[in-house]
Amino acid sequence: MHEDFERCVRAVQSKDARFDGWFFTAVTSTGIYCRPSCPVVPPKPENMRFYPSSAAAQAAGFRACKRCRPDASPGSPEWNVRADVVARAMRLIADGVVDREGVSGLAARLGYSVRQLERQVRGELGAGPGAVARAQRASTARLLIETTDLAFGQIAFAAGFSSIRAFNDTVVRVFALSPTSLRQRAKSRAVSGGSGALSLRLPFRQPLCPDNVFGHLAATAVPGVEEWRDGAYRRTLRLPHGPGVVSLRPGPDHVGCVLWLSDLRDLSIAIARCRWLLDLDADPVAVDELLSRDEVLAPLVAKAPGRRVPRTVDPGEFAVRAVLGQQVSTAAARTHAARLVARYGQRVEDPGGGLTHLFPSPGELAGLDPDGLAMPVSRKNTLLGLVRALVDGDVELGVGVDWRSAKEALSALPGFGPWTVESIAMRALGDPDAFVASDLGIRLAAEQLGLPTGARALVERSRAWMPWRAYAVQYLWATGEHAINVLPSGDIVSEVG
Template sequence: MHTDRERCLRAVGSKDARFDGWFFTAVLITGTYCRPSCPTVPPQPQHLLFHPSAAACRQAGFRACTRCRPDTTPGSPQWNHRDDLVARAVRLIADGVVDREGVPGLAARLGRTPHQIERRLSAELGAGPLALARARRTRTARLLIETTTLPLADIAVAAGFTSVRALTDTVRDVSALPPTALRTSRTPSPRHPATSPTPPQTLTLRLPFRAPLTPDNLFGHLAATAVPGVEEWRDGAYRRTLRLPHGHGIVALTPHPDHIACRLTLGDLRDLPVALARCRRLLDLDADPVAVDDRLRADPVLAPLVDEAPGRRVPRTVDETEFALRAVLGQQVSTAAARTHTARLVTAHGDRIDDPEGGLTHLFPTVEALAALAPASLAMPRTRRTTFTTLVRHLADGTLRLGVDSDWQDTRARLLKLPGLGTWTADVIALRALGDPDAFPATDLGVRRAARTCGLPTTPAALTARAEAWRPWRAYAVQYLWATSSHPVNHLPAQPRS
């Protein structure tokens, strides 16, 4: 979008927060870069340049505005609704691949050379993978400096810097202030409290999103399908365990009108950026609800559903492999039965953890642990057991890869080749695990019942044809259709479980 200068100028002139994260405004007379909605951007077009990323602004020598804090915006939605090479690379960088494996590791995952990745990212984002990873580290560091009382040494570790000096130099370069001054400049208030970490490493942070956001089906779905031991709804928050690159964690996510409260307990602070990226992905917080709803509202059948509760998100996952295995366990059974079957698997084969604040007991089993099991030891119908063990084997040996870098169409096609894994399972995995915003499980019973209620065609072929008008946001149309039901997945729990 940054190449459409007239459109950018209109967004900046109207201070339109919808475009925050889509592009960044560099102000020549101040040497800073801002969100499109920043109130301090001068109106004179000759003083403004537009860049596709914060990293590109820094590459051009601009520092972050201290008023609008552009490095704390929601991420650009295009990286979650696109499936091309650049989008997959950006998602991998957000998941910390460059920090852990370097640019060669990023390139290997994408089947390209480092030079090709550098060229493609620089052409579209104005910065290469190292600069984008550095921007990610800086964003995490600034968040911790301004919202917690963590020592700078701990912040350097959490953000991925090699030393406090490297942290200090980078923050000063980006914001023109050293970390200590930046922390002093953000005076704590009841609305933005500073957080004293509870030993060993617990942090409370705020996750921003683009409004509107209707949390009912988002948190309702996660709570209603929660696997005992791995997930729970407690005291108004969705809590779950996380398997992370350097250890494990526990997260509690609580919806508020203008943010999601995120309380993270980590075994290793280096996992903080990855944990935050996965939580944002789980809750679909980088979506552009206005664009989605405008498209769906054009259909007279969906329009009243959108107007009643705009901003529905797609509940996704923090672990694509885990979700795929759970989808198979949930084939042709009720939500309650799926939870029971999965809980048995977790108790028998998951890694135990301690949770002083609640009832979480296990991490979901790894595919390596499940691949080592004798198939006969799995208590499930023979056909489903064959499907489950085949999927486990393909995931364990790398024949099938599920992750933020997955090619949506290719992966769906590979899933459909597995015995016993039909279109419903493949479509649900595409919708919630792969993150395809246009995934459409037309054979889903809930979708077909909703279609009947709304006067839409009910056969999969006819409904798929009717849904062509909803592209590229059919996954969001599914959320509005599901929400016509009184099923618990569509509502926040009335009382927290204890």
């Protein structure tokens, strides 16, 4: 979009927040760059330059605006919609792969040479993957500077800088302020929720319907791993450098996020996974506009616009839970998962609630005793086959995988039908066009709305909703009387029995 000069100018002049994250406006007369909705008086069009990423604006020598904080904009919805290599690379960079494995590690994961990857990413974003990762580190550093009392040396290490000098130079270049000045300018050092907690806001594009995403997560929460407490969804996180706990509370213009981390190096990764979990980088206007063209879905969209797809912070975890949920109720699936957690999950400390465990990793489930599972033999074999495939690498799940290849690998496993594969594609892989045509809730909704109830006919009918069929699922589910559609009024059971 950044190449459409006139459209970008109109968005800036109208201060349209819907375009935050889609592009960035640099002002040649001031040397700063902003988000489209920046509250300052819009510059003259001849002084505007548009960039597809904050990294590109920084690489061109522009500093981040102190008013609108463009580096904290919602992420571009493109990266969660597309399946090409640049989109996959962006999802992996957000998940910290460059910081942990370097650009060469990122390229290897994507099956490209470093030169090929650099060329493709730079061609679209105006900056290479290394620069994108540096921009992410700068944003993490500012967050820690402004919301904690940590020493700057600790912040530099936590944000991923190789030295204090690199940290200082980057902060000054990007924000035109020293770390000390940034901290002095901060209106508050929000440290809430207990010792060692980091409190921050996760922005999103309006509108957002919290009932569907938070209601779904709360209704399906696995005791010990997840809970709904005091109006917030809370869960444990398995992160590269150690466990963490997050509390997420819906608000009118942001999601309140409180993080307890065992290692601050995981901060940016934890934030990215929480945004992914809640689908906060979606473009609800574009989604709802297309779905509203269908006379059947239009009333559902008008009633509660802005539904998101509830995702996961751990694709392997969700795949296991999808198998446990085959042909059973939500309550039964939670019970099966809680038993796995109690027996195989790693115990954690929760300073702010009643969480007790991480969900067991595929490696921890490798020694799974099938005799201890109260389920049909066929489903036991399906679960064991999935665990083996994940451990052996025959199936790879994650934000950077190719959706089609992952779905093909899952479909080849015994016991994996369309419902399981599409559920994993929708919630673990983030495919916005995944469609669970055989789901009971979808069939009931189809019958109620006069849509075809047969899976094949419904898939054909759903082509009008492409490429947003995963969002159509959320609207169809909303026609039923199920706990996934409403925010809970009280706490849910959190401890493992």
